[in-house]
Amino acid sequence: MLAGKRVVLGVTGGVAxxxxxxxxRRLVDAGAHVIPVLTEGATRFVGEVTFSALASEPAQTSLWHERDPIPHTRLGQSADVxxxxxxxARVIAAYAHGLSDDLLTATLLATRAPVVVAPAMHxxxxxxxxxxxNLAVLAGRGVxxxxxxxGRxxxxxxxxxxxxxxxAVVAAVVAAVAVPDLAGLSVLVTAGGTREPIDPVRFIGNRSSGKQGHALADEAVARGAKVTLVTAADRPVAGGVDVVPVTTAAEMEHAVLARSDAADVVVMAAxxxxxxxxxxxxxxxxxxDGVPAITLEATTDILVALAGRKPPGQTLxxxxxxxxxxxxSPPTS
Ligand SMILES: Cc1cc2nc3c(=O)[nH]c(=O)nc-3n(C[C@H](O)[C@H](O)[C@H](O)COP(=O)(O)O)c2cc1C
Structure with a gap:
């Protein structure tokens, strides 16, 4: 998803x-060339050696670099994101007010690349x-x-x-660099494994993690689509995705059939x-009371139901x- 992209990863001084x-690690896994830039505050919480070992280049911590006399412009100009x-709070304030007193803030001012900021504080x-x-100022500038x-x-x-x-942070990076080739399309994705209750504490489930459906929703929203995700999985998804949580097959059927007519693309990954x-x-x-005899019945095949009412032009x-x-199956003409 980020193959060939140069990503400057700024890390600042909070517990997170x-x-x-x-x-x-996830940026590298997504194919990015990652250059970590740590503030002095960050080095009090994590070692730069860890980032140097995981990233594509050694971590950088200073504006004053013997082998690279102008590191902030090199980093800022060559970054894709x-x-x-x-x-x-400090780095957000410095960036909003145009202060550049360390390598990270100077790099943020020396770039025209998209910037993603993930705050963390009490x-x-x-x-x-x-x-x-300060965040409203940054958002107004397109950050x-x-x-x-x-949470805790x-x-x-x-x-x-x-x-x-x-x-979610990586999904925002993907979205920031993505080409919006799905803009104008409405995409409905399903994800996760449904759970069918046996009693209030037990259910029949399956091993689906929901990873594939959530990744598809992340990718579609990053590429500009209007995305609805009907999901039985409790996992993160990119901002901008309209999430409809469900548990059972009947809930999923109801949620999908209520929305499918308006979708240009329906992806049933659940x-x-x-x-x-x-x-x-x-x-x-x-x-x-002994081993219960549980009588099962078939659920609705949602994919068959969708195929039966597919509007012209919809991709299912x-x-x-x-x-x-x-x-x-052998190809048919
Ligand atoms: C234990 C501890 C935890 C901190 N956690 C945060 C935090 O989560 N968010 C934050 O904005 N500041 C936090 N601070 C304050 C920053 O470390 C401080 O503002 C520092 O100057 C930030 O430096 P930097 O922005 O250059 O990394 C924390 C400080 C301490 C001592």
Missing amino acids: AYKAVEVC IVVAPAT TEMWEHPAVQD HIVDPEE LAGGDVGAGRLAAPE AVADFRPVTPAPDKLKKS VGFAAETSEVRA
């Missing part, structure tokens, strides 16, 4: 700096008007902001300000149960998992 190691993850800092105003999540923060606090998941218990028990089945894509060898 350790998560930037994972962002670095710059991502700062995590971004401290809730009080995140909600401070100074931080929000891509990856909002932090709510350093010191045991819980609230908004936790760095977005590495997958693993939808073929069978479900006819009558889920209202209370937990007790072991002491289905997947099927097989455990035995499947021979390709």
